Amino acid sequence: xxxxxxxxxxxxxxxxxxxxxxxxxxxxxxxxxxxxxxxxxxxxxxxxxxxxxxxxxxxxxxxxxxxxxxxxxxxxxxxxxxxxxxxxxxxxxxxxxxxxxxxxxxxxxxxxxxxxxxxxxxxxxxxxxxxxxxxxxxxxxxxxxxxxxxxxxxxxxxxxxxxxxxxxxxxxxxxxxxxxxxxxxxxxxxxxxxxxxxxxxxxxxxxxxxxxxxxxxxxxxxxxxxxxxxxxxxxxxxxxxxxxxxxxxxxxxxxxxxxxxxxxxxxxxxxxxxxxxxxxxxxxxxxx
Amino acid sequence: xxxxxxxxxxxxxxxxxxxxxxxxxxxxxxxxxxxxxxxxxxxxxxxxxxxxxxxxxxxxxxxxxxxxxxxxxxxxxxxxxxxxxxxxxxxxxxxxxxxxxxxxxxxxxxxxxxxxxxxxxxxxxxxxxxxxxxxxxxxxxxxxxxxxxxxxxxxxxxxxxxxxxxxxxxxxxxxxxxxxxxxxxxxxxxxxxxxxxxxxxxxxxxxxxxxxxxxxxxxxxxxxxxxxxxxxxxxxxxxxxxxxxxxxxxxxxxxxxxxxxxxxxxxxxxxxxxxxxxxxxxxx
Numbered sequence: 001x002x003x004x005x006x007x008x009x010x011x012x013x014x015x016x017x018x019x020x021x022x023x024x025x026x027x028x029x030x031x032x033x034x035x036x037x038x039x040x041x042x043x044x045x046x047x048x049x050x051x052x053x054x055x056x057x058x059x060x061x062x063x064x065x066x067x068x069x070x071x072x073x074x075x076x077x078x079x080x081x082x083x084x085x086x087x088x089x090x091x092x093x094x095x096x097x098x099x100x101x102x103x104x105x106x107x108x109x110x111x112x113x114x115x116x117x118x119x120x121x122x123x124x125x126x127x128x129x130x131x132x133x134x135x136x137x138x139x140x141x142x143x144x145x146x147x148x149x150x151x152x153x154x155x156x157x158x159x160x161x162x163x164x165x166x167x168x169x170x171x172x173x174x175x176x177x178x179x180x181x182x183x184x185x186x187x188x189x190x191x192x193x194x195x196x197x198x199x200x201x202x203x204x205x206x207x208x209x210x211x212x213x214x215x216x217x218x219x220x221x222x223x224x225x226x227x228x229x230x231x232x233x234x235x236x237x238x239x240x241x242x243x244x245x246x247x248x249x250x251x252x253x254x255x256x257x258x259x260x261x262x263x264x265x266x267x268x269x270x271x272x273x274x275x276x277x278x279x280x281x282x283x284x285x286x287x288x
Numbered sequence: 289x290x291x292x293x294x295x296x297x298x299x300x301x302x303x304x305x306x307x308x309x310x311x312x313x314x315x316x317x318x319x320x321x322x323x324x325x326x327x328x329x330x331x332x333x334x335x336x337x338x339x340x341x342x343x344x345x346x347x348x349x350x351x352x353x354x355x356x357x358x359x360x361x362x363x364x365x366x367x368x369x370x371x372x373x374x375x376x377x378x379x380x381x382x383x384x385x386x387x388x389x390x391x392x393x394x395x396x397x398x399x400x401x402x403x404x405x406x407x408x409x410x411x412x413x414x415x416x417x418x419x420x421x422x423x424x425x426x427x428x429x430x431x432x433x434x435x436x437x438x439x440x441x442x443x444x445x446x447x448x449x450x451x452x453x454x455x456x457x458x459x460x461x462x463x464x465x466x467x468x469x470x471x472x473x474x475x476x477x478x479x480x481x482x483x484x485x486x487x488x489x490x491x492x493x494x495x496x497x498x499x500x501x502x503x504x505x506x507x508x509x510x511x512x513x514x515x516x517x518x519x520x521x522x523x524x525x526x527x528x529x530x531x532x533x534x535x536x537x538x539x540x541x542x543x544x545x546x547x548x549x550x551x552x553x554x555x556x557x558x559x560x561x562x563x564x565x566x567x568x569x570x571x572x
Contacts (some may be wrong), residue, residue, distance in 0.1 A: 088461060090457065090460065090461065093460075095385075117460075117463075118463045118464070118465055119463070120463075121460065121461055121462065121463040122462075122463040125461065125462070126461040128454060128457060128458065128461075130454060132452075132454035132455060132457065132458045133458075134455060134458065134459075134473060134477075135455075135476075135477055136476075144459070144462060144464075144472065145462040145463060145464075147472075148459075148462065148463065148464045148465075148468045148472065149463070194458070197458075197462065198461075198462070201462055201463060
């Protein structure tokens with residue numbers, strides 16, 4: 001945590017450094033791994049996921065480039081949300097969850113025993129399907145991620161809260177009432193608050209699990225715009241049921257079906273000229 | 289009379305039956321409270337509250353049992369609150385859902401149904417004799433703490449269960465540890481429910497008589513307790529003692545003491561209701 005904190009103050013972002021801070025004790029462990037492939041931010045290899053006897057993910061390997069938006073699409077129950085939640089290990093709380101294979105972020109295997117979940121989740125933020133602000137003030141919601149890291153400098157917290165709210169395009173709407181309850185905001189504002197809360201921790205990856213499915217069209221388009229802007233600084237994965245949404249905002253699209261990755265390519269390619277018949281059937285609305 | 293009219297009649301009949309049933313309890317309570325007020329209200333003045341007990345009815349006050357009740361209440365709260373809330377948090381947030389936790393759960397529910405006199409006997413053996421605390425305020429408070437422990441544990445668990453999982457997810461996803469999540473999110477969000485449970489349990493404790501008699505609370509104590517190891521009396525025991533005397537003066541004293549005791553429990557329940565409403569608003 002220290003090293004990350006210091007590198008931030010100097011204004012230099014060094015993700016390799018950051019990720020090695022995730023390791024519990026020996027940062028030199030990272031060097032044992034293969035040399036860092038600068039091309040990819042996230043890599044998975046032969047990933048299988050089981051819930052008891054049920055196999056939710058089958059042999060999925062995927063490489064995701066930094067500062068890109070990747071959409072996961074597929075019919076309900078195809079495993080796309082499960083796969084998304086592997087990247088910040090949120091499935092660990094599910095009973096009978098078992099995972100095989102490798103998942104690497106900045107070339108560090110995040111399913112090693114030495115990984116500290118708290119550090120991992122600082123690096124990999126998440127926005128959920130339903131807006132889930134804490135029943136506290138707007139300010140407290142955004143400051144929470146910083147406070148649990150032990151940051152107590154009021155000025156620093158206030159600055160980061162303001163910055164995150166500006167980034168999430170919410171600052172102008174709430175700057176006068178930061179002490180109001182977050183629950184008094186509209187659904188769309190709540191979801192942007194949840195994004196601000198995630199940004200305040202300054203992750204490098206943001207996972208979004210159907211972030212607009214509970215929102216009206218106007219709030220949805222605001223959030224889509226926001227996601228598109230965030231691409232400049234963050235690697236984003238978004239699970240969506242909305243095909244147009246995937247086509248509008250993502251650079252890459254992965255189509256999942258029955259726990260398998262059927263096709264993964266540039267979004268343009270997937271939506272205009274998919275390789276596989278099943279992908280074509282799904283995006284043209286013939287099933288799903 | 290056609291079918292529709294018959295059904296309407298049934299509707300009306302049940303409505304009046306329901307009103308009658310509701311009124312039975314209320315009317316009895318009003319009669320009881322009215323009787324008490326008539327007997328006791330004229331007896332209540334500042335001197336009645338601050339006077340020490342006496343052989344003469346008109347000179348006795350409730351200072352010693354009132355102070356005893358307050359001592360018991362405060363000590364019981366201090367002892368039972370941390371223990372039972374911690375137990376509730378453990379059972380709801382940490383314990384794995386297996387046979388052992390199911391067994392614990394059933395037994396805690398059972399404990400809530402054990403007659404209070406049994407707790408008194410347990411307190412007599414463990415606190416008064418084995419721990420050698422004597423018939424002290426502390427022994428009484430420990431006994432009552434045991435008695436209300438299961439009630440607060442159950443209330444704590446219910447309040448924690450009502451906190452939506454999405455809040456826990458959000459906290460974990462920001463890098464919070466389990467304890468940080470519980471301390472910063474789960475407990476504040478469930479505090480209203482927990483406080484309600486604690487206050488209701490304490491207002492039950494303040495009216496308990498049987499276990500304290502067994503533990504050795506006295507009907508006549510010349511002075512209010514000065515420390516946790518002093519002898520004590522409590523309001524319900526004082527009431528019981530006065531009621532069993534033949535003189536009308538003591539009967540009036542008992543009625544006056546009942547008013548004070550009811551006032552304490554009503555105020556506590558009122559506070560509990562206030563917290564519950566505030567809490568429900570917060571979670572919505």
